[in-house]
Amino acid sequence: xxxxxxxxxxxxxxxxxxxxxxxxxxxxxxxxxxxxxxxxxxxxxxxxxxxxxxxxxxxxxxxxxxxxxxxxxxxxxxxxxxxxxxxxxxxxxxxxxxxxxxxxxxxxxxxxxxxxxxxxxxxxxxxxxxxxxxxxxxxxxxxxxxxxxxxxxxxxxxxxxxxxxxxxxxxxxxxxxxxxxxxxxxxxxxxxxxxxxxxxxxxxxxxxxxxxxxxxxxxxxxxxxxxxxxxxxxxxxxxxxxxxxxxxxxxxxxxxxxxxxxxxxxxx
Amino acid sequence: xxxxxxxxxxxxxxxxxxxxxxxxxxxxxxxxxxxxxxxxxxxxxxxxxxxxxxxxxxxxxxxxxxxxxxxxxxxxxxxxxxxxxxxxxxxxxxxxxxxxxxxxxxx
Numbered sequence: 001x002x003x004x005x006x007x008x009x010x011x012x013x014x015x016x017x018x019x020x021x022x023x024x025x026x027x028x029x030x031x032x033x034x035x036x037x038x039x040x041x042x043x044x045x046x047x048x049x050x051x052x053x054x055x056x057x058x059x060x061x062x063x064x065x066x067x068x069x070x071x072x073x074x075x076x077x078x079x080x081x082x083x084x085x086x087x088x089x090x091x092x093x094x095x096x097x098x099x100x101x102x103x104x105x106x107x108x109x110x111x112x113x114x115x116x117x118x119x120x121x122x123x124x125x126x127x128x129x130x131x132x133x134x135x136x137x138x139x140x141x142x143x144x145x146x147x148x149x150x151x152x153x154x155x156x157x158x159x160x161x162x163x164x165x166x167x168x169x170x171x172x173x174x175x176x177x178x179x180x181x182x183x184x185x186x187x188x189x190x191x192x193x194x195x196x197x198x199x200x201x202x203x204x205x206x207x208x209x210x211x212x213x214x215x216x217x218x219x220x221x222x223x224x225x226x227x228x229x230x231x232x233x234x235x236x237x238x239x240x241x242x243x244x245x246x247x248x249x250x251x252x253x254x255x256x257x258x259x260x261x262x263x264x265x266x267x268x
Numbered sequence: 269x270x271x272x273x274x275x276x277x278x279x280x281x282x283x284x285x286x287x288x289x290x291x292x293x294x295x296x297x298x299x300x301x302x303x304x305x306x307x308x309x310x311x312x313x314x315x316x317x318x319x320x321x322x323x324x325x326x327x328x329x330x331x332x333x334x335x336x337x338x339x340x341x342x343x344x345x346x347x348x349x350x351x352x353x354x355x356x357x358x359x360x361x362x363x364x365x366x367x368x369x370x371x372x373x374x375x
Contacts, residue, residue: 026327026334026336027311029333029334029336030288030311030334030335030336031308031311032333033287033288033289033330033333033334033335033336034287034288034289034292034307034311036331036333037287037289038289038307041293059306059307060306060307060308061306061307061308061309065308066306066308066309069308069309069311069312070308070311070312070315072312072315072316080327080334081327256326256327257326257327257328257329
């Protein structure tokens with residue numbers, strides 16, 4: 001975008017009206033695009049460029065009056081998709097597939113009559129590796145996806161709520177063993193409240209995690225047999241939801257075109 | 269106009285995906301230049317509709333700058349259908365009342 005002092009000055013006044021309100025930057029890109037389209041329209045109609053600029057700004061309205069109306073939108077607006085968020089979406093897709101693949105092993109061993117599980121130490125190792133490797137891979141991939149989602153939601157950002165949520169996440173990750181099991185859901189939690197309305201596939205993962213944790217807590221409280229067929233079926237079902245949710249969320253995130261941030265636009 | 273803006277925006281976007289400027293231009297054109305709102309007042313409504321799930325948006329790069337394009341969702345079409353029905357009933361009722369009034373002939 002070419003430097004246009006008049007438009008930049010207008011956008012800065014608009015940004016001043018939205019100070020402290022979430023993410024004004026994407027809104028300012030949107031307004032800038034609108035103003036430039038309006039200027040093109042006027043100049044195509046034979047108006048001089050200077051007049052077209054003034055007319056476009058007048059059409060949009062006084063920034064001191066329009067700005068407050070955009071504050072609510074700025075609070076809810078997410079950050080723009082970037083190359084990182086797209087890459088994290090691709091990693092997330094792989095993580096979802098990896099988790100679903102990992103679940104196939106216990107599903108076959110526990111649910112289908114087979115001697116794989118009772119075939120000695122060699123078979124047990126085979127089962128553990130064929131489950132363990134894709135499961136750990138999916139956890140790492142989900143953490144990367146979570147980082148991408150958090151970035152898309154606008155984190156990390158300054159201000160005490162963000163710092164507090166990061167602090168709580170860090171403390172919780174240390175307190176609840178094993179940390180790698182809790183790290184991904186906690187990272188997801190950073191952007192979750194804002195993302196649920198946009199990333200509806202994510203609710204599947206949340207429902208799966210909630211189901212798995214609830215069943216786990218009930219069974220632990222009742223000192224039930226951990227690997228009873230009932231628990232295995234519920235656990236596999238819950239984790240399949242998580243895997244599907246991660247896969248679809250990653251697909252959605254990876255489909256967004258990364259935006260190049262024009263440096264010459266508003267920096268305020 | 270107030271209270272009907274959401275319905276009008278949904279109706280314009282029911283034609284197909286549009287960016288903010290195109291939405292405003294289409295609204296103006298389809299209303300025969302009657303709905304000439306300050307441009308800045310339309311964006312909060314678009315964002316509110318997205319927040320309620322009636323619209324979705326995606327970013328693209330056009331002419332070297334980021335552009336946000338809005339698209340009506342299934343929920344948006346459903347909401348538009350309901351609002352349209354309410355509007356039709358309201359307009360029919362108003363018309364019915366006005367038709368019984370004897371209007372003075374204009375010179």
